[in-house]
Amino acid sequence: MTDIPEHLASAIVTVDLAALKSNYRTLSARAAPAACGVAIKGEAYGLGMAVVAKVLWAEGCKNFFVARPMEGAELRRVLPDAAIYVLDGLYSGQVDFYLKNRLMPALVSLVEAQEWALKSRGAPCAIHFDTGIHRLGFTPAEFAKLCADADAIKSIHIKLLMSHLACADEVDHPMNARQLAVFNEHRKLLPDVPASFANSSGIMLGADYHFDLVRAGVALYGDNPQPGGPNPMKPVVTLHVKVMQTRFVKQGDTIGYSATWKAPRDSRIAILGAGYRDGIPRKLSSSRSDGPAQVFIAGRRVPIVGRVSMDMMAADVTDIPESEISRGTLAEIFGPNISVDEAAGWAGTISYELLTHLGNRYHRRYIGSES
Numbered sequence: 001m002t003d004i005p006e007h008l009a010s011a012i013v014t015v016d017l018a019a020l021k022s023n024y025r026t027l028s029a030r031a032a033p034a035a036c037g038v039a040i041k042g043e044a045y046g047l048g049m050a051v052v053a054k055v056l057w058a059e060g061c062k063n064f065f066v067a068r069p070m071e072g073a074e075l076r077r078v079l080p081d082a083a084i085y086v087l088d089g090l091y092s093g094q095v096d097f098y099l100k101n102r103l104m105p106a107l108v109s110l111v112e113a114q115e116w117a118l119k120s121r122g123a124p125c126a127i128h129f130d131t132g133i134h135r136l137g138f139t140p141a142e143f144a145k146l147c148a149d150a151d152a153i154k155s156i157h158i159k160l161l162m163s164h165l166a167c168a169d170e171v172d173h174p175m176n177a178r179q180l181a182v183f184n185e186h187r188k189l190l191p192d193v194p195a196s197f198a199n200s201s202g203i204m205l206g207a208d209y210h211f212d213l214v215r216a217g218v219a220l221y222g223d224n225p226q227p228g229g230p231n232p233m234k235p236v237v238t239l240h241v242k243v244m245q246t247r248f249v250k251q252g253d254t255i256g257y258s259a260t261w262k263a264p265r266d267s268r269i270a271i272l273g274a275g276y277r278d279g280i281p282r283k284l285s286s287s288r289s290d291g292p293a294q295v296f297i298a299g300r301r302v303p304i305v306g307r308v309s310m311d312m313m314a315a316d317v318t319d320i321p322e323s324e325i326s327r328g329t330l331a332e333i334f335g336p337n338i339s340v341d342e343a344a345g346w347a348g349t350i351s352y353e354l355l356t357h358l359g360n361r362y363h364r365r366y367i368g369s370e371s
């Protein structure tokens with residue numbers, strides 16, 4: 001991941017590795033005696049895969065899930081001894097790459113299983129079967145067919161049986177129990193193979209959902225795995241944007257493209273150095289119908305005003321004493337004072353999207369690695 005020195009960056013992503021470790025321990029304790037694996041796809045949800053992977057490995061994590069084979073290869077260079085599963089499954093012609101990097105595909109169909117059987121020379125893989133999310137995976141019928149074919153089963157080394165929940169973040173959603181029943185039913189076909197079912201929110205659904213290995217993702221990075229209730233996770237990521245310039249505008253002056261915000265009084269405006277190219281959703285612009293999105297600066301929350309543009313955005317700092325904000329002052333977009341979930345909510349999205357869209361124009365700072 002590219003890095004930009006702090007003095008050359010207009011914005012800073014701070015990743016608190018002590019909080020990450022603490023979250024890993026919290027989730028591991030919840031999942032025990034199941035092992036706690038981690039989803040580290042998408043640069044560890046935008047935090048930086050190499051750093052995050054090393055920290056989690058040092059905490060005792062042995063099983064890692066990425067989306068793409070290239071991510072797996074990058075992770076392999078960082079962790080020579082980890083078990084690495086690739087959730088994409090297998091496109092035709094990829095087996096050699098998997099073998100070379102000792103990656104395990106989560107196979108999603110009979111076609112994939114056949115190709116793996118033919119070319120994998122006994123290398124391990126996972127079988128991903130669909131219990132109701134209807135995204136990737138063997139249908140239960142296909143899975144039964146695979147299990148009934150003794151030769152096929154003998155010719156692939158299945159190290160993990162997995163499925164994925166559609167609605168785990170809604171504790172009372174009937175889909176959870178329905179998917180669990182399908183999983184339990186079909187798992188009987190391969191009773192000796194370790195099983196994995198729960199993502200972050202699934203871990204919170206209780207021991208029935210844990211099986212042998214859980215796949216923690218977004219909660220590691222600070223997201224609340226049970227939205228609506230108190231968040232047991234510590235915030236890990238803070239996004240700070242530097243003030244580029246402050247300016248005074250007269251009542252009636254407008255800010256930014258399309259002049260969408262008109263100053264209701266003489267105002268002081270801070271221009272901040274990140275925009276939608278940096279993953280700041282344009283939906284945070286001040287035209288939101290249910291009140292303005294906010295940033296946290298000089299100890300308080302202030303509204304975002306005008307349109308978020310490609311490289312910058314604006315906040316109304318009229319109510320903050322002039323001396324407290326100047327060029328280079330940091331405004332928090334999310335972090336300890338505004339949760340990622342809250343900021344994502346203003347943009348009509350979820351923390352996953354906000355984190356994974358951060359882009360590469362930030363200085364990334366990792367703190368808390370000594371603890």
Ligand SMILES: *Cc1c(COP(=O)(O)O)cnc(C)c1O
Nearest residue numbers: 039164199200201215216217218
């Ligand atoms: C991303 C992913 C996870 C982790 O999900 P979170 O909701 O981030 O905890 C687990 N399993 C699969 C198959 C995934 O794609």
